[in-house]
Amino acid sequence: MTTTRRELWINGQWAAAQQHAALYSPYSGEEIAIIAEASPEEAAAAIKAAHAAFQEYRRLPAFRRSAILYRVAELIAERREELAAVVELEAAKPIQAARAEINRTIETYRFSAEAAKAITGEQVVMDAAEGGQNRLGFTIREPIGVVTAITPFNFPFNLVAHKVGPAIAAGNTIVVKPSEYTPLSALLLGELFREAGLPDGVLNVVTGSGAVLGETLTSHPLVQKVSFTGSHAIGEIIQRQAGLRRTTLELGSNAALIVDEGTDLDAVIDRCAAGAFGYNGQICISLQRVVVHRSLYSAFVERLSAAAAALPVGAPDKENTAITSLISDKAAERVTSWVEQAAAEGARIVTGGKRLDAEAGGRNVYAPTVLAEVSPSSNVWSEEVFGPVVSVLPFDTLDEAVAIVNESRYGLLAGIYTPNIHHALEAARCLHAGGVVINDIPTFRIDQMPYGGVKDSGKGTEGVMYAVHEMTQLKLIAFHTGK
Structure with missing residues (x-):
């Protein structure tokens, strides 16, 4: 070269x-x-x-x-x-x-x-x-x-x-x-x-x-x-x-999504996988936290994990590659240590949670990772991961879900999937973020829309x-x- x-x-x-x-x-x-x-x-x-x-x-x-x-x-x-x-x-x-x-x-x-x-x-x-x-x-x-x-x-x-x-x-x-x-x-x-x-x-x-x-x-x-x-x-x-x-x-950001009761999982799983793992999660509004209604929680975790595990891993110049190197050794080491910390604090690694350097044929490749039962004090939940890691927790009421999202010190974009117009409007009003995306992931951005955050974002x-x-x-x- x-x-x-x-x-x-x-x-x-x-x-x-x-x-x-x-x-x-x-x-x-x-x-x-x-x-x-x-x-x-x-x-x-x-x-x-x-x-x-x-x-x-x-x-x-x-x-x-x-x-x-x-x-x-x-x-x-x-x-x-x-x-x-x-x-x-x-x-x-x-x-x-x-x-x-x-x-x-x-x-x-x-x-x-x-x-x-x-x-x-x-x-x-x-x-x-x-x-x-x-x-x-x-x-x-x-x-x-x-x-x-x-x-x-x-x-x-x-x-x-x-x-x-x-x-x-x-x-x-x-x-x-x-x-x-x-x-x-x-x-x-x-x-x-x-x-x-x-x-x-x-x-x-x-x-x-x-x-x-x-x-x-x-x-x-x-x-x-x-x-x-x-x-x-x-x-x-x-x-x-x-x-x-x-x-x-x-x-920084720590983008969160609410998946409300009655949501059609067939319509959202692929979008959630794209939001969480696109460019290895190295996007300012990468989907990092998902709170899912308890009636959908187990199915959501299982299906998102299957979608993550199916993503092609390899060199960035290959047409089908979805997961490849993080930007640096330091980034890969940080993601690894944060996932290990979350697991030590009780999180369940549903899929991923490891390096894939040999499988990908390159350096600093981290597997797309889905975590469940994460402690809110863990870095993977409270800080900006900037890696292919998403954490999922259940909720019972919309007020609870909004409170979970808002407890973050970040607030760039947030999102909600819901078939309930009243819940959509309530989330739009109550979520403390620079923007609220309804019936799509908070990783959505087009270049003419206003884009800015609140709090530490x-x-x-x-x-x-x-x-x-x-x-x-x-x-x-x-x-x-x-x-």
Whole structure:
């Protein structure tokens, strides 16, 4: 295999870094690239380039920003299979899931192109207040300046798109710091956007360690907003470093589903398996907790376990692979220890609960695992597993089920399957989460919908147009029109 070498993308060109590090395949362990390791000074240079570019880019008409984003979507579509292969290689994402991510990325940039033409304000009724007569008031939205984006490994194209697309649509400039595990996907964007006509300096990509670059990206005086997707612990650090700057923090999750009395299990098992084990459970809203009405509990556990055990295990480049390597040794060791802890605390391992490295022919492969009778204090129930593990508990009343879901410190998305409209509306009202999905899994997401959490799941809202609003400043214009 020929090793790829990648530098930093700053001001519309490749910029050689002083330091570099090897990137390895999560599945095979082979070296796949040599990646630039930016220093704080090199990250600051990218921020300064973005700030300089903003002075002109903020004036670029909406139709031109839209055209650039549409063109990027076209270029990605033309290279769909090539880019999916990059995701499969660096993230160990099964190739079918990698293709699905590229398709969503195309859609995200198209939504961003549409959003660029839909940034509006509103009239303010000035004479609704005494003293407001003979005055005309309205609002406009202006770009805020340099946005820094720190992105995770699990959707290396689409979660970058959810930050880059809205920033460019709004007239901002951006510096992206992708995950150390998946830098290649983000680095490909530089030349794609340049080919699409984006002015130099509007998009910059710096790779390297978050521990080294984090403070520069969050506290540099030219940075106006920080958008971060990742763990709650790192999100807290970023918020402290960012101070009064705007932040969007999409943090941890512990997505839960209620399976209510009367639910047709034939209609839900496959969806639950997809939600729990898709991309090895390494999805922010992966289905991690299921509370099932006692009348369905035994059948649900048995059928979900059978579905999990039937998932094909193997190399990520094989067309039928569903379960493959976790992103790192550390991730596999953590999942292993948490399942062992749960079992020691009384959980029943119905299926899985072990490594499958030899069976899969690769590294860090953990079996899709279903746990029953889990202690609520176990990490697999109370924290974010980020692995192919789902835990199931029974309930007797809807109030009990809602209370079980709400006891988590996380609240990104939750879901309920129910044939009872009253139960559906009650769950929608009472579940404490950023979104409630009715008659589907909480792993459901489409890219234009609002997406953000409550409690320790973060602050701010993504989803293209919602992100645009968070990346613009509302300004009042007030005219005195007469006496």
